[in-house]
Amino acid sequence: MNDDRLEGRIAIVTGAGSGIGAAIARRFAAAGAQVVAADIRAEAVETLAGEHRGVTARGCDVTVSTGIDALVDETVRRCGRLDVMVNNVGQSIAGWLKDATDAEWERVLALTLSSTFFGVRAALRVMLPRRSGSIINISSGAGFCGAPGLATYGAAKAGVNNLTQSAAVENARSGVRINAISPGAIRTPGILQWAAELPGGVAAYEQTLLPGRFGRPEEIAAAALFLASDEASFVNGALLPVDGAASARMAAIDVPPG
Ligand SMILES: NC(=O)c1ccc[n+]([C@@H]2O[C@H](COP(=O)([O-])OP(=O)(O)OC[C@H]3O[C@@H](n4cnc5c(N)ncnc54)[C@H](O)[C@@H]3O)[C@@H](O)[C@H]2O)c1
Incomplete structure (x- = not known):
């Protein structure tokens, strides 16, 4: 696809070594951006950088604020x-709320909410003086x-949603836009590992999904490209579902056949 919507733009994508982050990095580079692909697994982003012009790799642990600042x-x-700053890292530790340990709670918050806060703050500090930029959580x-x-993951992601809205409202006249994408179940190594532990495994889980299939990482990357581009110039503070109608569903009504 010939696309120059991000020609000459500079973008960072965290968690770019796998799944959704890797798809966003690839799509941004294909649209003309210079992409810094950051991941705690430096070797994963080095492989990505080796395969795609316009992508450079950086090792980074997003749970450490000084690491993101650097x-x-x-x-x-x-x-x-x-x-463009894409704060993509987030991770659940599945388990009942009553059994969750302090360490699990801290870990999920660090990976999912604190990492996003660090990324938003660091990006705002360099974007606000230029009165331009797009932050995507x-x-x-x-x-x-x-x-x-x-529960722990959901609480952390609810925090990400409010952080997104608060940042957008606080900076509504600044020229910097802050939005979030809310993916449905997307076929990535992360979710496949999680679904494999469910009764019936991955295939049974996929059948329960409203659209009847997993989403593809590229379908999230397409939405990220829109939010990153000037086409989204009046989109700010949005929490955009890209989920095959999952979040629109009234749960009591059965899924229609087809
Ligand atoms: N896959 C889904 O169905 C789904 C659904 C909703 C939301 N999400 C969200 O999308 C995002 C990406 O998910 P995914 O499924 O692509 O994950 P994934 O597990 O496939 O990839 C996550 C990447 O983040 C990296 N990472 C982990 N900890 C890190 C750290 N401390 N510092 C830097 N990098 C780190 C990993 O090395 C990996 O490359 C997450 O925020 C997740 O919560 C995913």
Whole structure:
């Protein structure tokens, strides 16, 4: 697909070594951006960078605020500015709320909510003086509704949603836009590992999904490209579901055949 919507733009994507983050990095590079693909697994983003022109790799643990600050500062030093920041890392630890340990709670909050806060803050600090930029947080349907076994993750993603809205409202006249994408179940290594533990495994889980299939990481990347581009110039503070209608469903009504 010939697309120049991000020609010359500088973007950072965290958690770009796998799944949704990798798809966003690839799509942004294909649209003309210079992409800094950051991941705690440096070797994963190095492979991605080796395969795609316009992608450079950086090792980074997003749970450490100084690490994200350094990532953003180094990008600005090297590339002159930052146009797009995608805060993509987030992770659940499945289990009943009554059994969740303090350490699990802290870990899920660190990976999912604190990492997003660090990324939003670091990006705002360099984008606000230029009065330009797009920040995209990857949230989840679990941030809107209760889901058995996902309470800590859902609470953290609800935090991501409010952080997104608060940042957008606080900076509504700044030229910097802050939005979130709320993916449905997307076929990535992360979710396949989680679904494999469910009764019936991955195939049974996929059958329960409202659209009858997993989404593809590329379907999230397409929405991220829109939010990153100037076409979304009046989209700010949005929590955009990309989920095959999952979040629109009234749960008491059965799924129609077809
Ligand atoms: N896959 C889904 O169905 C789904 C649904 C809703 C929301 N999400 C959200 O989308 C995002 C991406 O999910 P995914 O399924 O692509 O995940 P994934 O597990 O496939 O990839 C996550 C990437 O993040 C990296 N990472 C983990 N900890 C890190 C850290 N501390 N610092 C830097 N990088 C780190 C991993 O190495 C990996 O490359 C997450 O925020 C997730 O909550 C996913």
